[in-house]
Amino acid sequence: MQNNELANRVIELRNRKGFSQEFLAEESGVSLRTIQRVENGETQPREDTLQRIAKGLGVTSEELIDWKLEKNNSYLALLNSSALSFLFFPVLGILVPLVMWISKKNEIHNINKTSKEILNFEITWCILLFLTCIGFISINFYRVQTASYITPSLLLNPIIFWLIICFLYLFNLVIVLYNSFRLKAEKNVLYFFRIPFLR
Structure with missing residues (x-):
């Protein structure tokens, strides 16, 4: 999955839930800088980081990365x-x-x-x-x-x-x-x- 696609998905879910970046960082147990880097498309997070962010957003890691995948x-x-x-x-x-x-x-x-x-x-x-x-x-x-x-x-x-x-x-x-x-x-x-x- 491209970093920009993941960034868009995280931003979309965070905004939909009305979370600030600081609140998401606190909920997911990752640093604010990590959230910012993911949302800016600067990094592809490790699996454990992805799972933490997904948990903070109230979704599974699969739901977080599957949103733009091909339906086949x-x-x-x-x-x-x-x-x-x-x-x-x-x-x-x-x-x-x-x-x-x-x-x-x-x-x-x-x-x-x-x-x-x-x-x-x-x-x-x-x-x-x-x-x-x-x-x-x-x-x-x-x-x-x-x-x-x-x-x-x-x-x-x-x-x-x-x-x-x-x-x-x-x-x-x-x-x-x-x-x-x-x-x-x-x-x-x-x-x-x-x-x-x-x-």
Whole structure:
């Protein structure tokens, strides 16, 4: 983002709230000189400074920098659909959207929030898939180790394992497709099953 664009945004928000530069400096916990330099377009503030100024203005840092970013729901839908690469290999569902996010970070409106939601979901899904595989192997290993003799009925039925794996893949597929349709309809993604690793 250009310094002048950020400067205009800070001035606009500060004036809208009726804040003086001194009051904004006090609210955000940065020096008056820093506020003046940002508003004059003399500097590109560090991430922590940007977050403090945004907090002082009562907005998020994304709202502060996203105001003039390109709106491109088609790219967001494509980014979301790229998570379908998990069908080829689970970790690709994380890596492909991550690369797409990094390549357009801070260029497209709402890309940071959308990308974090997608990645949080895919990371959570990969962990669940990994734990399912480890759990199945561990239970069978334990049963073999504690049994005096091995019979086929001693091992957990692999059909159960494959049913769980198929369910996990189908669940991921449905959720990704559902959110692709939401993005094409200009709505935000809705990944309700995820651990917020990226905030």
